[in-house]
Amino acid sequence: DAGVIQSPRHEVTEMGQEVTLRCKPISGHNSLFWYRQTMMRGLELLIYFNNNVPIDDSGMPEDRFSAKMPNASFSTLKIQPSEPRDSAVYFCASRQQGYQPQHFGDGTRLSIL
């Protein structure tokens, strides 16, 4: 079975540009999570969806960040405009709702210059 697929694997862009991170969850999983990981703040939950509906976006840093899940097999995390402090590794994870573990993608390393 394919795992959680994230793209791109690495992204380097200039400050002010729009960045879009993509995630394809494992088929059959109905919960999807976006995390940000930095040395300073560790692993932070940004937002999660159950059945394509955003449930908790309290971790989204500010209005520059937005996330969508138009269908059960695709989600995006968008940053517009990007800033150097957004540089981090962004993980997507999915799971079947109901006491199941999360399965993580390999992450996107984002560098904003």
Place this chain on the structure above:
Amino acid sequence: AQTVTQSQPEMSVQEAETVTLSCTYDTSENNYYLFWYKQPPSRQMILVIRQEAYKQQNATENRFSVNFQKAAKSFSLKISDSQLGDTAMYFCAFANNNDMRFGAGTRLTVKP
């Protein structure tokens, strides 16, 4: 809201020795699961072990075992016969039916 606390930011252990990583959590729920994840330098997040709250028996996976104390809300991970490949960040996680929360992580270094 559920919280997960890992009070040891960093730990080290000699190869072949045993080490225990601590985790406590706070919840008012009775049904939940607990997990330990490992994140090696490759940055992949790998599920190590899981424990169902309704089970009294502690989970074991090869060299990894847990000490689950439900009343104390404690969930520690014991690694026996530590190997160099065990060097990683270890995250404790709590899951209920709707949500999953992670601790801040413990960075473990296995020394030769």
